[in-house]
Structure formats: C-alpha cells, structure tokens
Amino acid sequence: MSNYLGRKELTRGIRNNNPGNLVLTNIAWQGKIPNAQNTDKHFEQFTEVKFGIRAMLRDLTNDIDKGKNTVRKLITEYAPPFENDTQKYIEVISKAVGLDPDQTIKIVDAKFYLVIARAIIKHECSPDHNLIYDSDIQDAIDIMGDYNLATVTVTAKKKFKFNYLIIPVLLFFILFTALQSKQTPKKIKIINSKFKQDVR
Numbered sequence: 160m161s162n163y164l165g166r167k168e169l170t171r172g173i174r175n176n177n178p179g180n181l182v183l184t185n186i187a188w189q190g191k192i193p194n195a196q197n198t199d200k201h202f203e204q205f206t207e208v209k210f211g212i213r214a215m216l217r218d219l220t221n222d223i224d225k226g227k228n229t230v231r232k233l234i235t236e237y238a239p240p241f242e243n244d245t246q247k248y249i250e251v252i253s254k255a256v257g258l259d260p261d262q263t264i265k266i267v268d269a270k271f272y273l274v275i276a277r278a279i280i281k282h283e284c285s286p287d288h289n290l291i292y293d294s295d296i297q298d299a300i301d302i303m304g305d306y307n308l309a310t311v312t313v314t315a316k317k318k319f320k321f322n323y324l325i326i327p328v329l330l331f332f333i334l335f336t337a338l339q340s341k342q343t344p345k346k347i348k349i350i351n352s353k354f355k356q357d358v359r
Contacts, residue, residue: 230260
C-alpha cells in the first residue's frame with residue numbers, strides 16, 4: 160500500500176502517486192484526488208500508488224479497445240511526439256513486452272499488465288521507479304478485474320499472483336510424495352522382518 164503523495168524530493172510521477180504521468184482530466188478515476196484539491200495542476204494525483212497504476216492500465220486498455228492495438232499506435236497515443244521522444248518510447252515498450260512495434264496486441268492479461276506497467280513506470284519516473292514494487296502493480300491489477308470491451312477481453316484479476324504462488328506449492332507436493340513413496344517399502348520390510356522374528 161504505497162503512498163508518496165507530496166514527497167517533493169521524488170520525481171513528479173512518484174510524488175503524485177501517478178507513475179504513468181496521466182495528464183489531469185475530468186475523468187473520475189478510482190482513488191483520484193479531486194481536481195479542486197490537486198496541487199500539481201497538470202498531472203493527476205491519487206491517494207495511493209495502486210490507483211494511479213490502475214488508471215494508467217485502464218487508459219491503455221481503453222486505447223487498445225479503440226484500435227490502438229499495436230505498441231506503435233498505443234504509445235503514440237499515450238505519449239504524443241509534441242511532448243515526448245515517442246520513437247524511443249516505442250522501442251522501450253516494444254522490447255519490454257516482446258512485440259514488434261506494429262504487431263497486434265492480442266493478449267491483455269495480468270502478465271501483460273505487469274510487464275508494460277513496469278516498463279512505462281521506469282521510462283516515466285527514473286531514477287525513482289524502483290520505489291514502485293511489483294506488488295503495487297499487482298494490487299492495481301487486482302482492482303482492475305475481468306471485463307469485456309468491444310475488441311479486447313481483459314483477464315487479469317489475481318490470476319498472475321495465483322500462478323506465481325502455485326508453482327512452488329506443486330513442486331513441494333511432488334517432492335514430498337516422491338519421498339514418501341521411497342520410504343514406504345522400507346517401512347513394510349522392517350515390519351515384516353519384526354513379524355517373522357516374533358513368530359519364531
């Protein structure tokens with residue numbers, strides 16, 4: 160539950176709890192500080208980091224749904240050339256998500272969200288981007304939920320975290336079962352041996 164609001168020593172996106180640097184609008188984002196109370200006056204501010212990340216991810220998802228469904232189209236919309244080095248931004252995000260700039264984005268899930276959020280936050284908020292943890296991004300994903308838009312289905316809620324945890328649990332169970340199966344015959348042999356001795 161990270162909150163860096165008002166920390167003037169930090170980069171703008173971090174101190175606004177808005178690591179995607181969403182520009183101030185009239186959109187009623189969840190967790191948004193009302194415009195009248197916003198002290199930045201150009202970028203959105205949020206009560207917690209997770210709400211700022213959630214707004215960023217919702218904004219990206221809505222753009223994908225509207226046809227900005229390649230990295231080039233998406234980032235050109237998100238970070239237009241008049242105030243960004245958009246080409247450099249496209250290259251960074253394309254490399255992070257493992258897609259060519261003009262390749263269609265077909266999967267929007269928790270893993271995609273985590274990777275693209277991490278890349279955008281690093282690009283927008285360096286050198287303070289490391290103050291945003293994967294758990295902050297996951298918290299944002301968890302409150303995104305699953306929902307259907309016109310051209311994209313979002314499957315995100317808690318699934319990435321679940322998959323992350325289930326692997327070591329399964330490995331432990333497999334190893335435990337294997338050890339038990341190896342020990343069982345020995346126990347039987349010992350019991351049988353004792354039984355024979357008792358009979359004699």
